[in-house]
Amino acid sequence: MKIALIGYGKMGKTIEKIAQERGHTITHRISDDIANHDLKTTDIAIDFSIPDAAFRNITSCFQQGVPVISGTTGWLKKYEEAVRVCNENNSGFIYASNFSLGVNLFFELNKNLAKMMSGFKDYSVSMEEVHHTQKLDAPSGTAITLAEQIIANNNKKGWKLDTAGEDEIPITAKRIENVPGTHTISYESKVDTIKIEHIAHSREGFALGAVIASEWLNGKQGVFTMKDVLFQNM
Ligand SMILES: NC(=O)C1=CN([C@@H]2O[C@H](COP(=O)(O)OP(=O)(O)OC[C@H]3O[C@@H](n4cnc5c(N)ncnc54)[C@H](OP(=O)(O)O)[C@@H]3O)[C@@H](O)[C@H]2O)C=CC1
Numbered sequence: 001m002k003i004a005l006i007g008y009g010k011m012g013k014t015i016e017k018i019a020q021e022r023g024h025t026i027t028h029r030i031s032d033d034i035a036n037h038d039l040k041t042t043d044i045a046i047d048f049s050i051p052d053a054a055f056r057n058i059t060s061c062f063q064q065g066v067p068v069i070s071g072t073t074g075w076l077k078k079y080e081e082a083v084r085v086c087n088e089n090n091s092g093f094i095y096a097s098n099f100s101l102g103v104n105l106f107f108e109l110n111k112n113l114a115k116m117m118s119g120f121k122d123y124s125v126s127m128e129e130v131h132h133t134q135k136l137d138a139p140s141g142t143a144i145t146l147a148e149q150i151i152a153n154n155n156k157k158g159w160k161l162d163t164a165g166e167d168e169i170p171i172t173a174k175r176i177e178n179v180p181g182t183h184t185i186s187y188e189s190k191v192d193t194i195k196i197e198h199i200a201h202s203r204e205g206f207a208l209g210a211v212i213a214s215e216w217l218n219g220k221q222g223v224f225t226m227k228d229v230l231f232q233n234m
């Protein structure tokens with residue numbers, strides 16, 4: 001497959017290595033305005049750029065007939081608009097706040113635990129995410145997905161960074177040098193604590209997931225999720 005990398009930073013470079021190991025060719029390594037690039041010769045674009053540029057990058061690909069895998073976080077207020085542009089152009093799109101197999105399994109565990117805990121009012125839920133100090137957004141996209149899953153399966157009404165109201169999930173975001181990404185969910189009562197945690201040891205899991213998603217999306221039309229890619233038979 002011919003792949004354009006939009007965003008050639010920590011993730012773009014890790015994806016390049018894994019894509020080449022799997023026999024793919026990198027046609028573009030883009031770190032500036034998408035308008036400077038003609039993508040028509042590429043099969044698929046993988047966008048891991050910055051929150052402010054993601055929507056323009058993604059929709060510009062659809063308009064050039066190029067399907068998109070996007071892992072950029074912090075731009076999701078415009079997700080529905082991106083879906084509309086994808087469909088208008090008969091293109092293909094997968095966005096995921098986290099492409100790793102481990103986190104996608106963790107998402108399923110989180111939903112089930114939230115459902116199970118919804119009847120037990122003595123436990124209060126909270127979340128902590130830890131990432132490297134260059135991260136631009138907080139809380140992480142993965143933390144927001146986890147919070148939305150808890151809200152859909154428990155009695156919570158929303159989430160807030162740091163101090164939250166009675167009906168909200170408090171999320172703490174810590175920034176520590178070189179941490180690829182750790183997410184912890186705690187249910188705490190007076191007598192004990194139940195915790196589930198995902199710790200990424202490197203960026204390889206995210207990058208491999210993004211390349212697998214590209215291979216899966218190639219030749220398809222429509223908007224999909226990592227659940228379609230990884231757990232088609234669930
Ligand atoms: N969904 C997932 O599984 C994962 C998502 N992420 C997300 O991916 C994104 C990128 O992460 P990471 O690689 O660590 O970040 P980096 O800061 O290392 O890389 C971002 C890259 O985007 C480039 N860039 C700046 N402006 C533009 C533009 N207009 N168009 C295209 N590229 C541009 C930057 O170039 P320059 O340095 O020259 O400014 C840089 O090369 C973040 O939003 C992060 O949260 C990260 C890991 C996993």
Ligand SMILES: O=C(O)C1=N[C@H](C(=O)O)C[C@H](O)C1
Binds near residue numbers: 139140143
């Ligand atoms: O910026 C990162 O590094 C990461 N971003 C994603 C997020 O915001 O959830 C995924 C992963 O945690 C690493």
